[in-house]
Amino acid sequence: MFAPYFVSIGRITRNTILILLAGAAMSSPGIAETTEGIAGEPQTIPAGRVARAIFTTAIVDREPVDALETLSTNIDRVFFFTDLRGLSGQIVTHRWEHNGQIMAEITFKVGSGARWRVYSSKNLLPEWTGTWTVAVNNESGETLHTSTFEYVAATATE
Numbered sequence: 001m002f003a004p005y006f007v008s009i010g011r012i013t014r015n016t017i018l019i020l021l022a023g024a025a026m027s028s029p030g031i032a033e034t035t036e037g038i039a040g041e042p043q044t045i046p047a048g049r050v051a052r053a054i055f056t057t058a059i060v061d062r063e064p065v066d067a068l069e070t071l072s073t074n075i076d077r078v079f080f081f082t083d084l085r086g087l088s089g090q091i092v093t094h095r096w097e098h099n100g101q102i103m104a105e106i107t108f109k110v111g112s113g114a115r116w117r118v119y120s121s122k123n124l125l126p127e128w129t130g131t132w133t134v135a136v137n138n139e140s141g142e143t144l145h146t147s148t149f150e151y152v153a154a155t156a157t158e
Helices: 014-027
Strands: 033-036 042-045 049-056 070-072 077-085 091-098 101-109 115-123 130-137 143-152
Touching: 049 130, 049 143, 077 091, 077 130, 077 143, 091 115, 101 115
Parallel strands: 070 143
Antiparallel strands: 033 042, 049 077, 077 115, 091 101, 091 130, 130 143
């Protein structure tokens, strides 16, 4: 049988209950926050976030081995690693773009837990030099994060 447990914390008013409920909602994972944006307009911050996002030449033990901002054409494959927080059970997409053109979209189902690490990779052709961007989008299509790298022609010394 369930026995009720009471704690005396003083006088509880309607405002106290509302404050407690508001605090619980803001700290709960999966709840979007609202803040003031430009010119005082409300702006919704999507629930969940990208804690880390790294371009790398390889993944070992579910972690990136290096961090890249520029890649030369002597490397023909790049990985994009993301450390996701508060997105349990959601669908997340890595959208790879080259000079503004979508080249690939890789979708992940985030497993249970507050932290989830995922990565995707892209094979690169030497003629695909220029700016590469990967956008991390949640299942609502909202962009949680974007990262870019430059793919440049290899020099004779590389």
